Amino acid sequence: MLLQDQYDEDKRICLYEGEDPERFLEAVIPPTFGNSLFLYPTLDELGQAVADERKSYVYWRGTNPTVEIAEKKLAALERGERCKCFASGAAAISAALHNSLQSGDHILCVSHVYQQTMDLITYLQKFGITHSVVPSVDIADIASAIQPGTKVIYVESPTDLQLRLVDLQGVADLAKSRGIRTIIDNTWATPLFQKPLLYGFDIVVHSASKYLGGHSDLVGGAVITSAAVMKELFEKEYLLYGGIMAPAVASLLLRGLRTLPLRMKAHEENALQVARFLSSHGAVAQVQYPGLPSHPDYELGLRQLHGYSGLLTFTLQEESYEAVQQVIDKLQVFRIGLSYGSFESLALSPNYGYNEEQLRQQGFSPGLIRLAVGLEPVQELIADLEQALQ
Numbered sequence: 001m002l003l004q005d006q007y008d009e010d011k012r013i014c015l016y017e018g019e020d021p022e023r024f025l026e027a028v029i030p031p032t033f034g035n036s037l038f039l040y041p042t043l044d045e046l047g048q049a050v051a052d053e054r055k056s057y058v059y060w061r062g063t064n065p066t067v068e069i070a071e072k073k074l075a076a077l078e079r080g081e082r083c084k085c086f087a088s089g090a091a092a093i094s095a096a097l098h099n100s101l102q103s104g105d106h107i108l109c110v111s112h113v114y115q116q117t118m119d120l121i122t123y124l125q126k127f128g129i130t131h132s133v134v135p136s137v138d139i140a141d142i143a144s145a146i147q148p149g150t151k152v153i154y155v156e157s158p159t160d161l162q163l164r165l166v167d168l169q170g171v172a173d174l175a176k177s178r179g180i181r182t183i184i185d186n187t188w189a190t191p192l193f194q195k196p197l198l199y200g201f202d203i204v205v206h207s208a209s210k211y212l213g214g215h216s217d218l219v220g221g222a223v224i225t226s227a228a229v230m231k232e233l234f235e236k237e238y239l240l241y242g243g244i245m246a247p248a249v250a251s252l253l254l255r256g257l258r259t260l261p262l263r264m265k266a267h268e269e270n271a272l273q274v275a276r277f278l279s280s281h282g283a284v285a286q287v288q289y290p291g292l293p294s295h296p297d298y299e300l301g302l303r304q305l306h307g308y309s310g311l312l313t314f315t316l317q318e319e320s321y322e323a324v325q326q327v328i329d330k331l332q333v334f335r336i337g338l339s340y341g342s343f344e345s346l347a348l349s350p351n352y353g354y355n356e357e358q359l360r361q362q363g364f365s366p367g368l369i370r371l372a373v374g375l376e377p378v379q380e381l382i383a384d385l386e387q388a389l390q
């Protein structure tokens with residue numbers, strides 16, 4: 001599980017990687033470079049900078065000193081070579097997919113993937129890119145689902161809502177043997193608790209709006225990969241699409257990263273206690289949380305994860321919209337909201353706007369509730385769940 005040497009190195013990265021106090025007059029917090037352009041003394045020097053914009057400050061749609069510090073921290077945390085920060089997680093995922101695909105290609109999605117990501121993947125049909133979903137996390141099933149035109153295997157681990165774990169080494173080895181690129185959304189675990197690049201994945205994407213930011217006051221995304229992949233992605237999907245992270249947002253992200261190791265430990269500690277409470281409650285049929293020994297992929301998690309975040313799901317014994325609504329609406333400490341990964345605790349269910357049969361067709365119970373366990377005193381959270389489940 002938690003490797004102390006790795007954890008200490010990650011703490012150092014969160015605090016100091018990419019920062020140069022001498023460059024910024026010994027300021028303990030790097031300044032926010034809000035200027036839209038950078039000036040050069042001669043036309044020739046400007047031309048040289050434009051010719052290699054990845055390494056030069058020209059215009060903030062390309063490279064910006066404040067954003068660059070956040071990118072260096074995230075690349076180091078994931079043990080990757082390069083990172084670019086985007087205006088949202090959706091923008092980061094879009095860039096990673098567009099860089100990896102062309103018309104006629106096929107995407108294989110493993111098990112449950114975040115609905116907005118599936119909407120994006122479905123939208124790519126407009127450009128002649130097809131997709132399919134293998135409902136299993138078993139490597140043999142994934143291998144059987146590969147098509148002749150498969151160019152990308154897209155993974156979330158843990159998977160969306162069901163929180164099943166995918167064998168990252170197995171998928172990476174399988175993909176490399178077939179010449180397929182692998183992309184993983186690592187938002188749930190963060191780079192502290194899972195490092196997919198070390199297992200052979202090609203690209204890692206994040207919603208920085210969640211744990212990386214940690215304060216519900218920014219929207220952003222990140223792509224981490226090799227220098228070779230990033231060279232082309234920077235020129236095309238980053239510069240041309242323009243979905244870049246603003247310097248002021250990067251400053252907020254830097255603030256969040258400095259406390260990420262401490263916050264993730266607190267999220268894990270609270271979530272484990274909440275998960276144990278729910279698993280013993282008579283109104284609860286099942287708890288989906290990789291930190292519980294009852295989880296079907298618990299042993300894989302011991303090998304692959306270095307910790308557990310604060311996001312979990314559970315299923316009520318009474319599988320109905322009415323039951324879900326009653327429980328969520330009675331919660332007082334847990335608030336109702338879409339995101340997760342911040343200081344506040346949130347509750348949500350996919351059982352809104354859908355009928356129960358549609359949910360079952362997607363593999364979800366109508367009694368499913370998602371909890372984002374925040375940083376409040378855990379006994380207050382458990383007491384809130386107890387009164388709501390009554």
